[in-house]
Amino acid sequence: TNVTATLFYLPDAIRNYFGDGRDFGLELNYAIEDVPLGTAGSVKNACGAALKDTLLVISGDTLTDINLAEALEFHRSKGSAATLVLTKVRSPLEYGLVITDTGGRIRRFLEKPGWGEVFSDCVNTGIYILEPEVLKEIPDGQVFDFSKNLFPALLKKKAPLYGFLAKGYWSDIGNLDQYREAQIDILRGNIQVAGTQAAPYQPGVWVGEGSEISADAILAGPALIGSGCIVSAGAFVGEFSMIGDDVRIESGSSIKRSVIWSGSRIGAGSELRGVVATSRTTIGPQVAAFEGAVIGERSYVGERAIIRPGVKIWPDKQIEAGAILNDSVIWSAGTGKSLFGRLGISGTANMAISPEFGAKVAAAYASLLPRSSSAVVSADGYRVSRMLKRAVMA
Numbered sequence: 001t002n003v004t005a006t007l008f009y010l011p012d013a014i015r016n017y018f019g020d021g022r023d024f025g026l027e028l029n030y031a032i033e034d035v036p037l038g039t040a041g042s043v044k045n046a047c048g049a050a051l052k053d054t055l056l057v058i059s060g061d062t063l064t065d066i067n068l069a070e071a072l073e074f075h076r077s078k079g080s081a082a083t084l085v086l087t088k089v090r091s092p093l094e095y096g097l098v099i100t101d102t103g104g105r106i107r108r109f110l111e112k113p114g115w116g117e118v119f120s121d122c123v124n125t126g127i128y129i130l131e132p133e134v135l136k137e138i139p140d141g142q143v144f145d146f147s148k149n150l151f152p153a154l155l156k157k158k159a160p161l162y163g164f165l166a167k168g169y170w171s172d173i174g175n176l177d178q179y180r181e182a183q184i185d186i187l188r189g190n191i192q193v194a195g196t197q198a199a200p201y202q203p204g205v206w207v208g209e210g211s212e213i214s215a216d217a218i219l220a221g222p223a224l225i226g227s228g229c230i231v232s233a234g235a236f237v238g239e240f241s242m243i244g245d246d247v248r249i250e251s252g253s254s255i256k257r258s259v260i261w262s263g264s265r266i267g268a269g270s271e272l273r274g275v276v277a278t279s280r281t282t283i284g285p286q287v288a289a290f291e292g293a294v295i296g297e298r299s300y301v302g303e304r305a306i307i308r309p310g311v312k313i314w315p316d317k318q319i320e321a322g323a324i325l326n327d328s329v330i331w332s333a334g335t336g337k338s339l340f341g342r343l344g345i346s347g348t349a350n351m352a353i354s355p356e357f358g359a360k361v362a363a364a365y366a367s368l369l370p371r372s373s374s375a376v377v378s379a380d381g382y383r384v385s386r387m388l389k390r391a392v393m394a
Helices: 011-018 038-047 068-078 132-137 146-156 176-188 355-366 383-393
Strands: 002-007 027-032 055-058 062-064 082-088 096-100 106-111 122-130 161-165 170-172 199-202 205-207 223-225 241-243 254-256 271-273
Touching (some): 011 027, 038 055, 062 122, 082 146, 096 161, 122 132, 122 170, 132 146, 146 161, 176 241, 355 383
Parallel strands (some): 002 027, 082 161, 254 271
Antiparallel strands (some): 055 122, 062 170, 096 106
16 A cells, blocks of 8 residues: 655654554655645645546544545545545534535535534544545645635535545544543544554453563553553552553552553652653652643653643653642753742743743732832843843833
């Protein structure tokens, strides 16, 4: 199978992982966008004008087991120029609706409707089957989208545009909530995925080859533990947890509804609830992390730190022992338990010390002053100092 991946964000990371595709049974090529061209523009950029065969387009953030052969058969039987693969969802408000007639021909598109406008629960999956002539409708080198531009244009021209209502599992895992929900669906058996080498360990729990599970550890399914893991005495791995390969879970730690990527270490007595910890993260002893928190790869979280719900820690960050994180850590190298050191507040300009940070400190200080008070703000001659002064005064 010949596959071309259109890439813009972190292309090297994707190419390094998938290579030429042989390990996945594919002949894999890459098309890199120097500037974003939209969903349709990127496909035109990847295929060029010489395409002669029917084209299958699949969004990269889709998890599905839809039978694509059935969709292709439908496409050809209808003589369709473009076929959108559709699925039914419980709550269609977050998606664009597609209205078809009884034969499957598309009559109307409705983007993110209110409940009073919902006449269908069929939504666009981001999977398309296109004939080569359709690409001629896509301008070269311009931002052009399938849903916003191409398909409405084809509908206006009365081109044969069809929707195929597919059976099977489909999830858009383009955000963290849906990503976690997809992990739960896998554990529930709603979709079968390839590449899992784990074997049944106890009812509802699967464990990979070479993992060491203490007799005093507690496992509650559904849960999956990868290969080469160590789960120490007194550790608890609870329902809807997905543990990657070579993860060490130390004594007394408790993990529920969390996804732990390969090579990570969870310190003794730590509690993770609804957390995603990515590759090679180290979580110290007695850490508490809550629903929706994400810890970037190679980050270190110190002993007794608390990570509040929804906080995201970008890769390669150092979180000091005892820190309480209420906001995401993006630019700075890390965060400590105290803002004020021996020389006051210090840090790297435009990273730890930014205009936004200066404004927050000023607001906190102002909240301590009596009403109608005045404050004097001064700065030295450095540009950064003047920048912070303006932020504080704002």
